Amino acid sequence: MKGVRGRPSPLNNHTSTILKWIKDGHTVAEIVKLCATELGIGTQESAVRNLFKRDFKLREAWEQARLYRKAERVVNGEAEAAGVTRVNEDIIIITGEPGKRVDELQIEDILKRRGMEPNEWQVKQVLDNQWEANAGRDPETLLPVKITLFQYKIWMTRKVPLEIVYPAVVGPKIAAPKKPDANKPQLTVVVTDPQNPFRYEELHQLFLRWLAHNKPDRGIVGGDLLDNGYISQHRDDPAWHRTVQQCIQASFDSLYDYRNASEDTAWSVIKGNHDDRIRNEQLERNERLYGVTAAQWPGEEPEEWVYSLNHLLHLKRLGIEYVEPQGTYEHQQVPITDLVAVRHGHMTGKDASIKTAEALGHSIILGHTHRQSILRKTRWNTIARTWHVITAIEAGCMCQIEGGLGYASGGAPDWQPGFATIVSWPDGGYSFDLACFEQPGVLRYRDQVYSL
Numbered sequence: 224m225k226g227v228r229g230r231p232s233p234l235n236n237h238t239s240t241i242l243k244w245i246k247d248g249h250t251v252a253e254i255v256k257l258c259a260t261e262l263g264i265g266t267q268e269s270a271v272r273n274l275f276k277r278d279f280k281l282r283e284a285w286e287q288a289r290l291y292r293k294a295e296r297v298v299n300g301e302a303e304a305a306g307v308t309r310v311n312e313d314i315i316i317i318t319g320e321p322g323k324r325v326d327e328l329q330i331e332d333i334l335k336r337r338g339m340e341p342n343e344w345q346v347k348q349v350l351d352n353q354w355e356a357n358a359g360r361d362p363e364t365l366l367p368v369k370i371t372l373f374q375y376k377i378w379m380t381r382k383v384p385l386e387i388v389y390p391a392v393v394g395p396k397i398a399a400p401k402k403p404d405a406n407k408p409q410l411t412v413v414v415t416d417p418q419n420p421f422r423y424e425e426l427h428q429l430f431l432r433w434l435a436h437n438k439p440d441r442g443i444v445g446g447d448l449l450d451n452g453y454i455s456q457h458r459d460d461p462a463w464h465r466t467v468q469q470c471i472q473a474s475f476d477s478l479y480d481y482r483n484a485s486e487d488t489a490w491s492v493i494k495g496n497h498d499d500r501i502r503n504e505q506l507e508r509n510e511r512l513y514g515v516t517a518a519q520w521p522g523e524e525p526e527e528w529v530y531s532l533n534h535l536l537h538l539k540r541l542g543i544e545y546v547e548p549q550g551t552y553e554h555q556q557v558p559i560t561d562l563v564a565v566r567h568g569h570m571t572g573k574d575a576s577i578k579t580a581e582a583l584g585h586s587i588i589l590g591h592t593h594r595q596s597i598l599r600k601t602r603w604n605t606i607a608r609t610w611h612v613i614t615a616i617e618a619g620c621m622c623q624i625e626g627g628l629g630y631a632s633g634g635a636p637d638w639q640p641g642f643a644t645i646v647s648w649p650d651g652g653y654s655f656d657l658a659c660f661e662q663p664g665v666l667r668y669r670d671q672v673y674s675l
């Protein structure tokens with residue numbers, strides 16, 4: 224074989240090395256450089272191409288490599304770029320390299336290259352896309368070449384560590400509350416949504432003074448006692464991140480303060496959606512241990528579910544009435560009379576409170592909306608010529624409102640801090656009031672003013 228100037232080309236002696244370079248996917252320009260660096264032969268692209276023409280094996284390998292590169296361009300053109308898309312703090316989508324199957328090591332490698340810790344993520348869903356593509360024509364037969372392309376997508380979610388929570392730390396014993404006298408008018412206070420540990424501290428302190436002064440017969444906590452933002456479905460926000468354990472302790476501390484401020488007040492607690500997050504977390508992530516209790520001691524009361532509020536907040540020892548609902552929080556209520564009950568509420572929006580009252584058929588005091596309002600509707604029976612009024616009271620909230628706990632829109636929520644009271648008479652009638660907290664640290668109730 225002759226070179227370009229009639230002399231044998233020095234490349235002729237290195238065809239096996241050049242064949243390897245072709246199979247490794249090097250371009251002609253790269254092979255020219257390799258000839259210089261690896262073989263010490265100065266050459267040009269035209270000389271390399273001529274060598275391919277002269278040598279059948281090299282020509283065949285080059286054609287195959289060219290076809291492969293073309294297929295690769297098709298793959299890259301029709302497929303998405305490989306990489307990691309961050310949907311939010313807790314969800315990422317990994318798009319694999321075109322033509323590669325899902326491979327755990329590759330996933331780990333991709334995450335590491337992006338500075339992400341593979342152990343922090345778990346696969347939620349794998350989509351293994353597969354489709355036919357045209358990769359040009361076979362150089363020998365000139366028939367169209369079809370190739371099957373692959374590209375996977377993996378949805379990954381951030382692993383949330385399971386949090387083991389313990390009952391709150393207990394303070395000194397408090398005397399049991401008095402049984403209210405059913406033959407006298409009773410004052411009941413309804414406080415709701417302290418979202419502990421995010422209670423409005425100034426309001427909390429003034430409320431303790433209110434309790435000491437008014438000594439209500441009954442007190443009802445209307446739900447969202449715990450914030451539990453860490454185990455919500457919402458995105459974790461470090462600014463509002465408190466552990467469940469912190470929520471439990473702060474809730475206990477608030478109840479302990481209430482009991483101490485007015486020892487004769489008989490308290491009840493109902494759950495809100497935020498309190499129910501402990502149950503939801505159990506059912507979603509630890510369902511096989513849901514409902515586990517300590518073994519029953521012979522002759523004693525059945526034990527409580529270890530994650531019940533009774534157990535976590537020592538409600539029995541605090542002398543606070545609480546019945547774990549069968550199912551979700553929406554079904555729980557505490558009646559004050561036959562005509563009015565306290566519920567957490569599950570609706571928001573215009574007239575949510577009166578709509579709930581009308582659906583239930585009796586008057587209600589609600590939390591959940593964090594707003595204060597009193598709406599009344601007259602229900603007629605024009606045949607019997609009778610009427611009665613249904614009342615829906617939104618009690619407000621005991622939580623701080625600035626920043627909206629990280630989830631209210633714009634951080635300036637339309638919430639009103641305060642609480643509600645109801646006086647119920649033995650004949651079943653009732654009257655009601657709102658206590659309103661305003662800046663700078665003033666709580667107003669009827670003709671009473673409490674300030675810091």
Ligand SMILES: [Fe+2]
Binds near residue numbers: 418495497592
């Ligand atoms: Fe709430």
Ligand SMILES: [Fe+2]
Binds near residue numbers: 497592
């Ligand atoms: Fe709520």
